[in-house]
Amino acid sequence: MTKPINFPAKFIERIEEDLPSDLSLAGFKAVCQQPMRRSIRVNTLKISLEAFLSLAKTNQWQLEPIPWCETGFWITREDESLSLGNTAEHQAGLFYIQEASSMLPVSALFHCFQAEEDCLLLDAASAPGSKTTQMAAMLQGKGAIVANEFSASRVKVLSANLLRCGVTNAAVTHFSAEIFGTWMSEQFDAILLDAPCSGEGTLRKDPQALDNWSEQHVYEISQLQSTLLESALQALKPNGVLIYSTCTLNQQENQQVISRIATQYPDSFSTINLEQLFEHSHKAITKEGYLHVWPQYYDSEGFFVAALRKNAATIDTPAINKRIKPFAYQTATKKQQASIAQHFKSQFGMTLPSDYSIFTKANDYWLLPNSFLRVKDEMRFERVGLKLAEEFKHGFRTSHDAITALGHLVAKNCIELEPEQAHHFYQGKDIVYPNNNKGEVALSYQGYVIGLGKWVRNKIKNSYPRELVKDKGLG
Incomplete structure (x- = not known):
């Protein structure tokens, strides 16, 4: 009441x-x-x-x-x-x-x-x-x-x-x-x-x-x-x-x-x-x-x-007299730009948006809007743009944020989940899926990309961020 x-x-x-x-x-x-x-x-x-x-x-x-x-x-x-x-x-x-x-x-x-x-x-x-x-x-x-x-x-x-x-x-x-x-x-x-x-x-x-x-x-x-x-x-x-x-x-x-x-x-x-x-x-x-x-x-x-x-x-x-720490992101080198672009192209058939620029922060690759760059040194920013992936010795691990934000650009290596599979995905559980594939896979439900998985023998290993997991899933 x-x-x-x-x-x-x-x-x-x-x-x-x-x-x-x-x-x-x-x-x-x-x-x-x-x-x-x-x-x-x-x-x-x-x-x-x-x-x-x-x-x-x-x-x-x-x-x-x-x-x-x-x-x-x-x-x-x-x-x-x-x-x-x-x-x-x-x-x-x-x-x-x-x-x-x-x-x-x-x-x-x-x-x-x-x-x-x-x-x-x-x-x-x-x-x-x-x-x-x-x-x-x-x-x-x-x-x-x-x-x-x-x-x-x-x-x-x-x-x-x-x-x-x-x-x-x-x-x-x-x-x-x-x-x-x-x-x-x-x-x-x-x-x-x-x-x-x-x-x-x-x-x-x-x-x-x-x-x-x-x-x-x-x-x-x-x-x-x-x-x-x-x-x-x-x-x-x-x-x-x-x-x-x-x-x-x-x-x-x-x-x-x-x-x-x-x-x-x-x-x-x-x-x-x-x-x-x-x-x-x-x-x-x-x-x-x-x-x-x-x-x-x-x-x-x-x-x-x-x-x-x-x-x-x-x-x-x-x-005023500004005292600002240097911008936390660094412009990616041409080699780094080519490398991350190739990752998304080969893995998901995606071309990254052209009106954005690639930056790095430690081992992370970020997509920053060009319109923002003119003010990047004016003050401290908590977070900018979209995290694309984290680089490791043998390649990249795509971020959940990138695959869901750019999901409409995914052209390959994407599977559609059934309702029960989507329910398990949101619970943070792995999905039984017999296969002999390797690498990452985009996961969609009702036609819209909801996250990532990794091919493992006979299942898809869940990559849903822990902080987003819901025990009740879709229940």
Whole structure:
């Protein structure tokens, strides 16, 4: 049973002040007590929308389109004995479980921004990775994304989701987002700042979101948001697009944050009106052209989204003295590049993407997006690109991340698993498979590469990473 929401008196006062005239306080309270509709976003880095719809039909999943995201759907399943997160489709990265409203910021970004082949984007507060993976799916391998997360405990979750979804063009950083304005001034073509907030719009998912709510906390976090927005504008190139979003409802953390920066830096940016983003968006459009989504409007979480374009005038950025360790990856020699390319060609019939470069780190070979290379020495990066393989004395051991991210390029040495075999694979078990073969083999299920094995007499030795193994497999 859902825990009743404790609405603080001051919170209710502020909601009454901010509620649009077409909505009632009673309606707001009522919708906050209702459970969220489950929603997913198809990961088109791994599966086409058409193929996923066919797969969903086979699984008897009922999908209702989310109007602001072409690849987003509310989902209903008659059989929910297996959680969505444990389905084969989710483990293979074919979809991301994501609240419908949280798809709005990235949809707004690409509504206003035309991505070029060499573009560089920043997701300033990216964990757990829902919006970063959505950005990557929109880019389809073009450009590069710096995915930043301040919380150390969430960086690992972010990296895991990027890898599960087959994102190859991301560089992960672990800083407070306020440093980007000085450390990477005017480096980014587009920025998403989904700012930390008081979470007032998440009550349907988290009834305890207001347990620690106070006016003082709202004030303090709005000050942080202003600092982050200022830094993001400094890091943005002139004429670049910045999306400022929160999952909260009060104007102090939304409209007033933008107004404060506009006052501090007159004429530094202009607003891009989002009224044409999707059908019926006019319900949530503010007088400024922002989206202020109340949960009653679309039966969703509450959300705020603003699109800003930086004007040509540069925002003053204080000079700093950087002290950075040398970039941890080294450019591969021509011999090394030829060697790793030959490995993938001979083993799997694959040609590595041409708009990426090969780097090494100790005995590991990595694929780094060319669009990232111009900023590789600007700060410390936790992880960049895609690990391809580890080199040993007598050859290479292909990485799980590479074979799953580039699985669509596999042209040979791949076998399709039966349901029971896939179940054992996800349990980390070897697969009985009489053979006299040698070397590595790509493993697919339902037509999509899910990992690697190694031919051993009468079986396939499982190469699924231990940290991903699930005792229940597909159960």
